[in-house]
Amino acid sequence: MSYSSSFWEKDSFLKPYDLAIVGAGIVGLSSALFYKQQNPSARVAVLERGFLPQGASTRNAGFACVGSIGEHLADMEKDSEENIKERIKRRYEGLELLKQTLGEEAIGYEHCGGYEFFKSRKKFEKVSAQIDRFNGWMRALINENEVYSKDELQGYPVIRNRLEGALHPGKMMEALAKKVSSVGVDIKWNSRVEDATKDGIVSIANGLEIESDKVLFAANGFVQRLLPELEINPARGFVMVTNEQENFPWKGIFHHDRGYVYFRNVGNRLLIGGARNLDKEGEQTDQFGTNGTIKLHLKEFVSGVLGCGSDWNIDYEWSGIMGFSPTKTPIVKQLDRNRFVAAGLSGMGIAIGMEVGRGVSEMLES
Ligand SMILES: Cc1cc2nc3c(=O)[nH]c(=O)nc-3n(C[C@H](O)[C@H](O)[C@H](O)COP(=O)(O)OP(=O)(O)OC[C@H]3O[C@@H](n4cnc5c(N)ncnc54)[C@H](O)[C@@H]3O)c2cc1C
Structure with missing residues (x-):
């Protein structure tokens, strides 16, 4: 006789759930957490295809950021000013919620500041001319003064954002998974739906x-x-981390070229990633892997622009898969009587993922 579930299993492990969530990324786990906290007697399961989360949440760059002025200006070419303001506020509040819910230490948070980095003075002049405008937005949106300021690092012009920081995505997701389990949610790893x-x-x-x-x-x-x-649409993102370097000068999180290229320090190592725009079509895939053109571009950036010399090498490299909605705003909605979706975090899910999860929990209640 083939394998079939026992009476006992059907009366315990396999009893019907009130909520089953597909995917144990930051959105799936946060949705489970808030829903279970609101409905303590509900049976909730998170079904994850991997032995650990296997998408973007443990494979990103760990920027706790609201985005650079250059990114927002580029986004305004295809979205309204009101929506961009809403997005900045959402990112800021999402990060606050994340820090409060899990604790800064547990997620490896460092308040290091963020920088928009420019190779070209001309581009810097154009974008930095918007600093007063964006500082006005930040005052109105989150009641913070003088968020952005001009600065110079290693001879390059930068725009500093004093509110941004870095976190450790692995620690963050581990802490989140532990918290979700501790409130009584069943996380089922290696369970591809x-x-x-x-x-x-x-x-x-x-x-x-x-x-x-x-x-x-x-x-x-x-x-x-x-x-x-x-x-x-899926979008692959590439990241590499170098060996430890003496007197490593770049401290903080750095955005470049409208957010397409990003780098930060991890101790004395350099993490760099992005440049998906060099082959947008090729990178519109949900297959993990490396694009040679992108890797070469980032390597040249490390040597030629960041001045890392010749004795650096790549100790780690990986890719992660994002999901992009047409306007970058996530799709959170009910599909039919019992099915719902929360996806399309569009490259900013560390900032907004937990807040999206809280919104999902409210949607499921209504
Ligand atoms: C390289 C890179 C750098 C990034 N840097 C940043 C950053 O610095 N700051 C920031 O805010 N955001 C960043 N992001 C974006 C951020 O990581 C994502 O927006 C966020 O993690 C998305 O969370 P999620 O829960 O929606 O998706 P995911 O984390 O991808 O979770 C989805 C889960 O669903 C699982 N799954 C898929 N199909 C099935 C199935 N059939 N059955 C069961 N499980 C399934 C997957 O294995 C995965 O674990 C980056 C992303 C990448 C790839």
């Missing part, structure tokens, strides 16, 4: 099926595999 029907039957790749009253799809860059009709 193949389908979740309108009737609440969730099929898992190992052949098991569970029932759930509500299902939330929080699979971000992979969500189209389950819901092809959603307008969320």
Whole structure:
């Protein structure tokens, strides 16, 4: 006889859930946390295909940032000023919520400041001419004065943002997973969801099926595999970390070229990533991997622009998969009677992911 679930299993582990969440990234886990805190007697499961989260939340750069002026100006070419202001506020408040919920120490937070870095003085002059305007926004949005200021580092012009910092994505997600488990949510690792029907039957790749009253799809860059009709495109991001370097001069988080290139220190190491814009089409994929053109560009940037000399090498490199909505605003909505989606964090999910999760929990209640 083939394998079938026992009476005991059906009356315990496999009892129907009130909420099943697909994906244990920052959005899936935060949604589980807030929902369970609001509904202590609810049975909640998070189903994750990997042995650990396997998308973007543990594979990003760890910038706790609201974005550079250059990024916001570029975004305003395809979105309204009101939406950009809303996004900045959301990022700021999302980071505050993250720090309060998990604690700064647990997430490895360092308040190091953020910098928009320019190779060209001409571009710097153009973007820095907007500093007063953006400082006015920050005053009105979050009641903070003089957030942005001009500065110079290693001979390059920069715009400093005094509110930004860095965190450790691995520690952050580990702390979040522990907290979610501690409130009584079942996190099921190595459980790839193949389908979740309108009737609440969730099929898992190992052949098991569970029932759930509500299902939330929080699979971000992979969500189209389950819901092809959603307008969320995958986007791969590349990151590398160098060996430790003596007298390493770059301290803080750095944005460059409208946010496409980013770098920071991790102790005395340099982390650098991005440049997806060099091959946007090729990087619109949910397959992990390395694009040779992008890697070469970043290596040249390290040697030629950041002046790291010839004795640096790459100790670690990896990719992560993001999900982009058409305007960068996440898609958080009800699909039918029992199915919901929260995806399309568009490269800023560390900042807004937990806040999105809190919003999801409210949506599930209503
Ligand atoms: C290289 C890189 C750098 C970044 N840097 C920053 C940064 O500095 N600051 C910032 O704010 N944001 C950054 N981001 C973006 C941020 O990491 C993401 O927006 C955020 O992690 C998205 O969280 P999520 O929970 O929506 O998705 P994910 O973390 O991708 O979680 C989705 C989960 O769903 C799982 N899954 C997928 N399909 C299934 C299935 N069928 N069954 C079960 N599980 C499934 C995946 O394995 C994954 O764990 C970066 C992203 C990348 C890739």
